[in-house]
Amino acid sequence: MKFAVIVFPGSNCDKVLYYAIKDGVKADVEMVDFRNDSLAGFDAVLIPGGFSYGDYLRSGAIAGHAPIIPAIKEMANAGKPVLGICNGFQILTEIGLLDGALIRNKNNRFICETVPLKVENDQTIFTSEYQQGETIMIPVAHGEGNYYCDDKTLARLKANHQIVFTYEDDINGSVDNIAGITNEKKNVLGMMPHPERALEELVGSADGLRMFQSVLKNHMDRVNQ
Amino acid sequence: MTLVKVYVTYKKSILDPQGEAITNAIHGMGFQDVNEVRMGKYFEISVDESSNTLKEDIEKICDNLLANPNMETYRYEFVDSEAVQ
Amino acid sequence: MTLVKVYVTYKKSILDPQGEAITNAIHGMGFQDVNEVRMGKYFEISVDESSNTLKEDIEKICDNLLANPNMETYRYEFVDSEAVQ
Amino acid sequence: MTEPTATMIDQEKLYKSWGLSEAEFKIISEDILHRLPNYTEAGLFSVMWSEHCSYKNSKNVLRKFPNKGKRVLAGPGEDAGIIDIDDNQAVVFKAESHNHPSAVEPYQGPATGVGGIIRDIFSMGATPVAMLNSLKFGNLDNHHTKYLANEIVAGIGGYGNCIGIPTVGGEISFQKRYENNPVVNAMCVGLINNSDIKYGQASGEDNLIIYVGAKTGRDGIHGATFASDEFTDENKTQRSAVQVGDPFMEKLLMDACIELVQKHSEWIMGIQDMGAAGLVSSTAEMASKAESGLVLELDQVPQRETEMSAYEIMLSESQERMVLCVKPEYKEKIIEFFENAGLDAVVIGRVTTDKQYKIYQHGELVTDIPVAGLVDDAPEYVHEGTMPERLTKDDYKHQFEPQINSLTETWLQLLKQPNIASKEYFYRTYDSQIKANTVVKPGSDAATIRVRGTNKALSMTNDGNSKLVYVDPYIGGQNAVIEGSANLIASGAEPLGITDCLNYGNPEKAEIFWEFNKSVEGMASVCEKLELPVISGNVSLYNEFNEEAIYPSPMIGMVGLVKDLKDVITQGFKRVGDAIYLVGQTNDDFNGSEIQAMQAGDVKGELNPIDLEDIKHTQANILKAIRAGVVNSCHDLSEGGLAVALAEAAFENELGFDVTTELSAVATFSETPGRFLVSVSEQDRHAFEEYFENNLQYLGNVTQRATLKLTTNDFTAELTMSEALNTWKEAIPCLMK
Numbered sequence A: 001m002k003f004a005v006i007v008f009p010g011s012n013c014d015k016v017l018y019y020a021i022k023d024g025v026k027a028d029v030e031m032v033d034f035r036n037d038s039l040a041g042f043d044a045v046l047i048p049g050g051f052s053y054g055d056y057l058r059s060g061a062i063a064g065h066a067p068i069i070p071a072i073k074e075m076a077n078a079g080k081p082v083l084g085i086c087n088g089f090q091i092l093t094e095i096g097l098l099d100g101a102l103i104r105n106k107n108n109r110f111i112c113e114t115v116p117l118k119v120e121n122d123q124t125i126f127t128s129e130y131q132q133g134e135t136i137m138i139p140v141a142h143g144e145g146n147y148y149c150d151d152k153t154l155a156r157l158k159a160n161h162q163i164v165f166t167y168e169d170d171i172n173g174s175v176d177n178i179a180g181i182t183n184e185k186k187n188v189l190g191m192m193p194h195p196e197r198a199l200e201e202l203v204g205s206a207d208g209l210r211m212f213q214s215v216l217k218n219h220m221d222r223v224n225q
Numbered sequence B, C: 001m002t003l004v005k006v007y008v009t010y011k012k013s014i015l016d017p018q019g020e021a022i023t024n025a026i027h028g029m030g031f032q033d034v035n036e037v038r039m040g041k042y043f044e045i046s047v048d049e050s051s052n053t054l055k056e057d058i059e060k061i062c063d064n065l066l067a068n069p070n071m072e073t074y075r076y077e078f079v080d081s082e083a084v085q
Numbered sequence D: 001m002t003e004p005t006a007t008m009i010d011q012e013k014l015y016k017s018w019g020l021s022e023a024e025f026k027i028i029s030e031d032i033l034h035r036l037p038n039y040t041e042a043g044l045f046s047v048m049w050s051e052h053c054s055y056k057n058s059k060n061v062l063r064k065f066p067n068k069g070k071r072v073l074a075g076p077g078e079d080a081g082i083i084d085i086d087d088n089q090a091v092v093f094k095a096e097s098h099n100h101p102s103a104v105e106p107y108q109g110p111a112t113g114v115g116g117i118i119r120d121i122f123s124m125g126a127t128p129v130a131m132l133n134s135l136k137f138g139n140l141d142n143h144h145t146k147y148l149a150n151e152i153v154a155g156i157g158g159y160g161n162c163i164g165i166p167t168v169g170g171e172i173s174f175q176k177r178y179e180n181n182p183v184v185n186a187m188c189v190g191l192i193n194n195s196d197i198k199y200g201q202a203s204g205e206d207n208l209i210i211y212v213g214a215k216t217g218r219d220g221i222h223g224a225t226f227a228s229d230e231f232t233d234e235n236k237t238q239r240s241a242v243q244v245g246d247p248f249m250e251k252l253l254m255d256a257c258i259e260l261v262q263k264h265s266e267w268i269m270g271i272q273d274m275g276a277a278g279l280v281s282s283t284a285e286m287a288s289k290a291e292s293g294l295v296l297e298l299d300q301v302p303q304r305e306t307e308m309s310a311y312e313i314m315l316s317e318s319q320e321r322m323v324l325c326v327k328p329e330y331k332e333k334i335i336e337f338f339e340n341a342g343l344d345a346v347v348i349g350r351v352t353t354d355k356q357y358k359i360y361q362h363g364e365l366v367t368d369i370p371v372a373g374l375v376d377d378a379p380e381y382v383h384e385g386t387m388p389e390r391l392t393k394d395d396y397k398h399q400f401e402p403q404i405n406s407l408t409e410t411w412l413q414l415l416k417q418p419n420i421a422s423k424e425y426f427y428r429t430y431d432s433q434i435k436a437n438t439v440v441k442p443g444s445d446a447a448t449i450r451v452r453g454t455n456k457a458l459s460m461t462n463d464g465n466s467k468l469v470y471v472d473p474y475i476g477g478q479n480a481v482i483e484g485s486a487n488l489i490a491s492g493a494e495p496l497g498i499t500d501c502l503n504y505g506n507p508e509k510a511e512i513f514w515e516f517n518k519s520v521e522g523m524a525s526v527c528e529k530l531e532l533p534v535i536s537g538n539v540s541l542y543n544e545f546n547e548e549a550i551y552p553s554p555m556i557g558m559v560g561l562v563k564d565l566k567d568v569i570t571q572g573f574k575r576v577g578d579a580i581y582l583v584g585q586t587n588d589d590f591n592g593s594e595i596q597a598m599q600a601g602d603v604k605g606e607l608n609p610i611d612l613e614d615i616k617h618t619q620a621n622i623l624k625a626i627r628a629g630v631v632n633s634c635h636d637l638s639e640g641g642l643a644v645a646l647a648e649a650a651f652e653n654e655l656g657f658d659v660t661t662e663l664s665a666v667a668t669f670s671e672t673p674g675r676f677l678v679s680v681s682e683q684d685r686h687a688f689e690e691y692f693e694n695n696l697q698y699l700g701n702v703t704q705r706a707t708l709k710l711t712t713n714d715f716t717a718e719l720t721m722s723e724a725l726n727t728w729k730e731a732i733p734c735l736m737k
């Protein structure tokens, strides 16, 4: 299985995400520059955290116009796994692959902390190695992670089980404490917390590893069928 | 040369934490009469030559880049108005 | 209730990295006619009652909080203008 | 705008308003140039000979610091110092102050300070891996201080978070003297392979000078500005001292420079960032180091504004710019390399052999001066200091006596003091975990970052209790170094070396100079004793508001090496049943203490002399014990003494304790330096005690019960965990409301 880590100018969690795949789950991975317009040959797309284009204007807004974006949309439409973490999540909402928007944290301050998350749906390709209802410890680091969507959208997300992770405590004002959602087909996941920073107890938690293992395992299962 | 001024604000239903922080700071300064502050963005766009499609272009730029329709609204005005017709 | 609109912009000589990034993005979208974008802040301040000192108060708030006179300039306008004299 | 002529500058003594003295002007015109300098030249001299660039008032004092050592690869004089950490790797670090800009623009000031210190690190070829900061604010009892604190912290976080370097530690303290003159010091730590080290030099005839990064604007041209009558009013309002940081641009610049050094080292001779005094300072220093000359063509310099004068271009402090000296045959490759990274790179000059610094603008030679005159010939001043009057008062010998009616109450009250209370409210806004290398996050004695791909880690800390320096500059200075070292030792690291930021008032005042000089002597004495070289640093003088100086505020930034990840340790108790020890003797040390500040409303009185031999011995043994694996937690005692250290050790994992001491209640707040609070597994007690002969006291145990119980020879206090923790955690958020 081959992963692409998209690198936008200003991405700053790209290398750690790369290590998560290469050393964490020992799969094939390549960094892909934002100027490319094709993702041929890749089985999954990872959009890292950071401050693409400085997050000037609005987080994720400018990245939404990069040459690589149509290729990412194609992958999503083809049902391949697309995972956006933090700034990646913001970009996915900006380009319309995920619903809603991420606005400034309720208290107007950046927050960096390792927080408990609840796994709300273990039936996705991203979460099958977790248990429904399980609490995992994953770091967050964001100033604009307050998930917003209107009531109709929220009802749809719920009905369709698209809410995958929630915060156990209200850390940023997100609607229903939402920390991560998928698209309807559940092959695109956006989340504010950083699983790639939680691969080893040495740095505080290893709970993020199973997310990447899930993606890998589900792919292999499908291939072997 | 035409100058276009664009104002982007959060929709009413959206929480504006920056505005709130500013309101608190203003109260802290002793101005209790201030009720609410909402913060938005303001752009001055200078356009080289006025094409026929200037109005359309600006709307495209606003819709696709300067404002996020999920949470923001915008309005704009031309300062050098004879340039657009 | 009076609504005050405040516009804060960087002085000309000050670097505006946001404006630059936006300009580049607009060019990337194919609008080459756009020359320059400067980004500023926009505030809508609603004031409860109109005191005699409203104008002064707003200027104090702008000078001390909303704008840094070392690098920014501001202008403001009252929307409900009969409220101020 | 017309520039004044050379004669006008001379006759009307215009140079005086730019900070040059008559004597200095005479040296320039008579000894160096043998003619009068023109406008641009006079401007260049005034800025290069300013305290900020030449250290003319402080050099003589700074020489007291040791800067050599077995592991030192580069010391003061470079953008940052470098210390070997084995395996052909080295650590690079430096700190810088941005006090004045932060007072003027509390968001952009610290942001650009962070940007500047990061450039100092990657301009050596190193990869920045961590940041720290030392902040000193007024008391949180007024709107202005809260505003400053919020903005300054946001500015630091805004830059660091965006560029993607974890901010892992620092210190924050509060005292009225900083109300209008906050202290903002930022430190950056980088890693490098020894073979990649680059120096800022411009050598080799006809090698090219390349400018990379942001365009030059009229930013920050103020240090040595001309009298205002030269500018029209319109000009003045558009002219600004404030620089805006662009962390996005800096990220591109940083990544490109590091990649260039790692992959194409052979293309470049030297690399240097543009910091204070921008283009002139960076290029003149590069030429000076290589003993060469330079020709610069200003028309080639990318400019953000029109009609900039040579003076303005040379002195601009626009951020996010670098200068490279490259071999001509690689010119195209380098420009293409940067273009691909989204950056503009242009050739602005070349290296010559005549040792002259020549600048052309619009085809005219506007500057022609010897490089050495500009960089090396600034005069050095040796000031006479006078002991401040406050230190000569009779009652100064007197030791403060704290009053305690209830140990519980005093204890809680102290935990609530902003200087002692948790700083999480602030540091939680810094991304401390980015890059996933942070093994010990903010909240313990020192932060620890693993060195990826090895079994090593680096610990780092910022320290400088300025209350102690204020009451007793020499011993207070000693204390700053001891505390830095203790914080590293308590984290399982072997201290490697020091960077500093020396923040003081106006050195032309004899009393201020005395404080500066004495405190440096104090610091230096400990550096010698503990064999800690000072490899880089920064001096910030003239920190005054309405003639009132800040406390003398040296900040010690220290980095230590953890040789084995298994030695990483934090301050918090780990396991119920562990034995708790106090290592070191406790004396009556209340002058300058937090309890004195709290109870007397002010600090005063001389400090007791410190036995450095004893400090060294104790620290060495703590490290040995940690490496032997018999220590579960270790915390050095600082502000608030034993009582506060116990509470802090309990908070980390919310484990209680039951402690009994021979000391009096008052003594549990004494701040005698050189002490540690250690917890040890029951089975390791004997092994642990062996390291300390009689220099330790068994205090009790870590308990299951969520209570903090402290029994002294005269009082007993018992706090519930929730009450103590809330008091300590909520104090600052509450004040910031």
Ligand SMILES: Nc1ncnc2c1ncn2[C@@H]1O[C@H](COP(=O)(O)OP(=O)(O)O)[C@@H](O)[C@H]1O
Pocket (backbone or CB within 6 Å): D132, D133, D134, D135, D167, D168, D169, D170, D171, D172, D423, D426, D427, D430, D441, D442, D443, D444, D445, D446, D447, D462, D463, D487, D638, D639
């Ligand atoms: N400005 C800051 N930035 C990041 N961390 C900070 C800052 N100020 C304090 N901290 C962290 O808070 C903890 C307590 O700080 P401090 O009381 O100064 O410790 P110590 O007394 O051991 O030097 C440390 O881990 C320190 O790194």
Ligand SMILES: [Mg+2]
Pocket (backbone or CB within 6 Å): D444, D445, D487, D635, D636, D637, D638
């Ligand atoms: Mg400590």
